Amino acid sequence: MKYIAPIIRILFLALFVFLLIKGNIFIWLALFGVSLLVAVVFGRLYCGYVCPMNTLMIPVEWLGKKLRIQTAATPKWLKGGYFTWISLGVSIAAMIVGKRMFHMNIPVLPIWLALSVLLTLRYKPEVFHNLVCPFGALQKVFGRFAFFSKKVDPDTCIGCKLCEKVCPSGAIAVSPDSKKAVITTALCHQCTRCTDVCPKASIRYRKARTTGN
Numbered sequence: 001m002k003y004i005a006p007i008i009r010i011l012f013l014a015l016f017v018f019l020l021i022k023g024n025i026f027i028w029l030a031l032f033g034v035s036l037l038v039a040v041v042f043g044r045l046y047c048g049y050v051c052p053m054n055t056l057m058i059p060v061e062w063l064g065k066k067l068r069i070q071t072a073a074t075p076k077w078l079k080g081g082y083f084t085w086i087s088l089g090v091s092i093a094a095m096i097v098g099k100r101m102f103h104m105n106i107p108v109l110p111i112w113l114a115l116s117v118l119l120t121l122r123y124k125p126e127v128f129h130n131l132v133c134p135f136g137a138l139q140k141v142f143g144r145f146a147f148f149s150k151k152v153d154p155d156t157c158i159g160c161k162l163c164e165k166v167c168p169s170g171a172i173a174v175s176p177d178s179k180k181a182v183i184t185t186a187l188c189h190q191c192t193r194c195t196d197v198c199p200k201a202s203i204r205y206r207k208a209r210t211t212g213n
């Protein structure tokens, strides 16, 4: 999976670029709609493997760290967590107004793609994923009910926090009380980063609680 995941991401990125060039971006939006239903059963696979923003943010995160321009801080005005909904509202309004009043398709997706890259150069990826992305707002709502998700086995977890350090969406944290890692299903992209680093192989994809963690 370590090598398959990047290939899947690149293939979906290529599909996204192809649809963009062909002017068929509404097909991508339909794919996103289907992914919300998928999230209810299998978790936020769209965010982890399909989303072009996430795919570009992975190397950009690396670049931001290399250039030492990335900060661990989160902008204060984003902390309330409401901005994702404002992003979603503005995006939908822009598409409707553009189509009805100006008879044009506002390039909402490419605009968010550019913003995700710029923000990730400066801030940790979880800032865009959890506090800015309009698509993430919806994925969070549907993903929290995921029937299957990455889960931590508390019997083998040693609380080393390695998983916490690599998670791109702040979905996993070691509880100060139990000293065991816990995954918040609503935020989890079902990627492989935590499983790749866990020294105890404590994290597996399995049946999750139906109401999220």
Ligand code: SF4
Residues within 6 Å of the ligand: 152, 156, 157, 158, 159, 160, 161, 162, 163, 164, 174, 180, 181, 197, 198, 199, 200, 201, 202, 203
């Ligand atoms: S990396 Fe594994 S052992 Fe370490 S805290 Fe995370 S789940 Fe527990």
Ligand code: SF4
Residues within 6 Å of the ligand: 150, 166, 167, 168, 169, 170, 171, 172, 183, 187, 188, 189, 190, 191, 192, 193, 194, 195
């Ligand atoms: S908890 Fe693990 S699988 Fe979920 S987003 Fe974080 S690193 Fe990926």
